[in-house]
Amino acid sequence: MTGWTLGIETTAHTLSFGLVDADGKPYPAASDTLRPDEGGIHPREAADHHKDVAAELYAKVLEMHGINQNQLTGVAYSQGPGLGPCLRVGASIARGIATRLDVPLIGVNHCVAHIEIGRQQCGCRDPVLLYVSGGNTQVIARLNGRYRVLGETLDIGIGNMLDKFARLQGIPFPGGPKIEELASAYLERCPNPTMEGLELPYAVRGMDLAFSGLLTAAQRLVENGTELDAVCWSLQEHAFASCVEVAERAMAHTGKSELLLGGGVACNERMRTMSNMMANDREGTSHAPPKMYCIDNGTMIALLGFLELQNR
């Protein structure tokens, strides 16, 4: 392939256009995220948002990297998993651009895109992926030539759980970063914390996870007068430890020694530290890509499209 590959991400509330060059080198994406004033994300409102800002963002990503759309030689888009109305918008924008430029169009798997950008950025070979985002919580590994989901949430994604807990305290979306700040503030205030009075249910269910009980119990602590920063600390400890435990089991079961983090919650420093501790204990390694490639981004879609088009 001689030119650039465009990637379009629209699985949920983020619309993002990203690029990789003819060698598969990634370039930062142009993104816009719908942030509802109240409540959660409404799929049709998110889809309308994506439609409204698409032309502007497409022009922006080309301008950011000084390229002309005639230099595009492939267009990739997130085919799923995601919200139907949002996915349809992404697919039709991608089809429109690819048809107009007469270049190949390719739909790719969003979760695999998180893995591939992480593998490329971190230089890991055959990792177990701990994919922790708003909508998804999955442990994925490649076995017998296919990516397999070895464990996943049975109810809500870990990020949605954090966002919802935050929303109940009046903290706007995205709540995860603010919970991280509050948890750090608690550690400064109370450097040797214990779980006394802060216990929460544990989210592990065999190889799967479930976060709604944790959310309810954390909210109950707040309602019973426990300080919010202490609850945030405990919530992070419980939620992250359970994800890391499932990832560790997956590493033990598959015999793999690399752990790769992906998804918006992988921006969290405590999540990164816990993953490192677990991997070090097993004499393995833990990796996380730059934060702009942890959150949903068009660049990872471009990269996976580039790889798939190359291997067609």
Ligand code: ATP
């Ligand atoms: P997906 O479609 O893959 O489910 P998503 O739409 O949820 O993704 P992402 O950008 O991958 O989007 O992740 C957003 C989530 O990441 C939000 O729930 C947000 O609160 C969480 N998040 C972002 N930064 C942090 C952080 N520092 N600590 C904890 N959570 C974070």
Ligand code: FE2
């Ligand atoms: Fe994602």
